[in-house]
Amino acid sequence: MAHALIIGGTRFIGRHTVAEFLDHGYAVTVFNRGNHENPFADDDRVSHIQGDRTDRERLEAAAAAVDPDVVVDCVAYHPRDVRVACEVFADVGAYVYISSGAAYGAERIPKREGETPLHDCTPEQATSDDWESYGPRKAEGDRAVFAAAERGVTAMAVRPPVVYGPHDYTERLDYWIDRVLAHDRVVVPGDGTNLRHLVYVEDVASALRIVAEEGEAGEAYNISDGHAPVLAEWVSLLADAADTEVETVFAGPRELAAGDIELTDFPLYREYPHVLETAKIRELGWEATPHAESLPPTVEDHRASDRTGRENGPDREAEERVLSILETL
Incomplete structure (x- = not known):
């Protein structure tokens, strides 16, 4: 049985992602700080490892304990998070980073992977937590994925726009x-x-699984309704x-x-207008609800x-x- 490690996994996108991998026969381990209620606490199919993903030693310990086939990174908010994860999980079958449609730095209709320019990211933005730096930080995370793929890591990015659906704490x-x-x-x-x-949260979860199974290293995939x-x-x-x-x-x-x-x-x-082209992921068999x-x-x-x-x-x-x-x- 393939094993998926979900970094995050209890609130919104991560919660649906855990359910998606369970529904497709994976064993699942959730790695997070445990600051929020775990909806899978009574589910014997889901293991939990507590730790801060910004602590490299804890991330390495989780990698050693689980030896995952797939890693889905739901809570990489700074470029350093992605670079470290790509190093720690360099040997997994697939590392999938949740980026964002906000990574695009040019206004185009629609925005296309590999064609529409991404935001630049200054050193100050890379470590910031403000909203204005969110797109640049996500774009720099994408570039970390691309660089890791050039080193032989099976790393990929998924770019959703605003996500909606059950358990959406952003409101x-x-x-x-x-x-x-x-x-x-x-x-x-x-x-x-x-x-x-926009994009439905269950479609984000299915995209993450499909990219993990069928995606190409070093690629980014738009998803949207x-x-x-x-x-x-x-x-x-x-x-x-x-x-x-x-x-x-x-x-x-x-x-x-x-x-x-x-x-x-x-x-x-x-x-x-903010519109994402989704032909690329549809070629992998993904469909929107x-x-x-x-x-x-x-x-x-x-x-x-x-x-x-x-x-x-x-x-x-x-x-x-x-x-x-x-x-x-």
């Missing part, structure tokens, strides 16, 4: 689910045609998944000013949780002022 889509469930009228910034590609809805369409799709109806109200900068709101205050709003299948469990998980996502966007009181202004126009 970016939860904001919109909450609005759809709680209100009859939903304020959408601009004309509703803002475009940002098969269809990229504009923001207004997301609201409609979520309403359908929740079996409810809402009125979508569009508000431009002038109308939003009544609530002291900016277009960019809304989660998932992006001034320039249709929204009719991905959104109902996402909405149900939201309902069962205490997440609202409200802190990610404008206050409803501010939106009500905008709605009042629009009623007078």
Whole structure:
């Protein structure tokens, strides 16, 4: 039986990745700090090793104890993390690094692997923890994977955009689910045609496994939903998944000013479209889940949780002022 070591593995992407490998006959070990509840604590198929992935000695000890066939790195947030992991796991059958669509440093539609330029990364950015350095750090992690592959390491990268689905602690889509469930009228910034590609978390998990099994060393693979809805369409799709109806109200900068709101205050709003080409991973047999299948469990998980996502966007009181202004126009 093949053995997968998941670095991370208990919160969101890692949690679904563990389930994906289990469903495909792997033995699984989770390596993390143990700071969050382990959903697999009572599952005899999943072993757990506690340790900080930034501690090289603990990572080496985990490698020796598990002797994994596959390593999936869910929590490599700095280039050094990737470089060290590529050294520690140089002899495994596959090391798969979760990068990001944010690694792309040029605005193109769509963004393609090996064609669209990546962000540069300064030494200061490489060790930073701020959001502005996230894309450059992920890009530098990709370059660490490419360099390792040149040394003979079977290292690969997977680049998702914003990820949604059950157990999403980032709550970016939860904001919109909450609005759809709680209100009859939903304020959408601009004309509703803002475009940002997303990807379902279970599709991320399946991509990680497929790349581990079928991917080519030194390659990066974009993953994203098969269809990229504009923001207004997301609201409609979520309403359908929740079996409810809402009125979508569009508000431009002038109308939003009544609530002291900016277009960019809304989660998932992006001034320039962000679309990822996925032909490369589809050639490996990967397929995206249709929204009719991905959104109902996402909405149900939201309902069962205490997440609202409200802190990610404008206050409803501010939106009500905008709605009042629009009623007078």
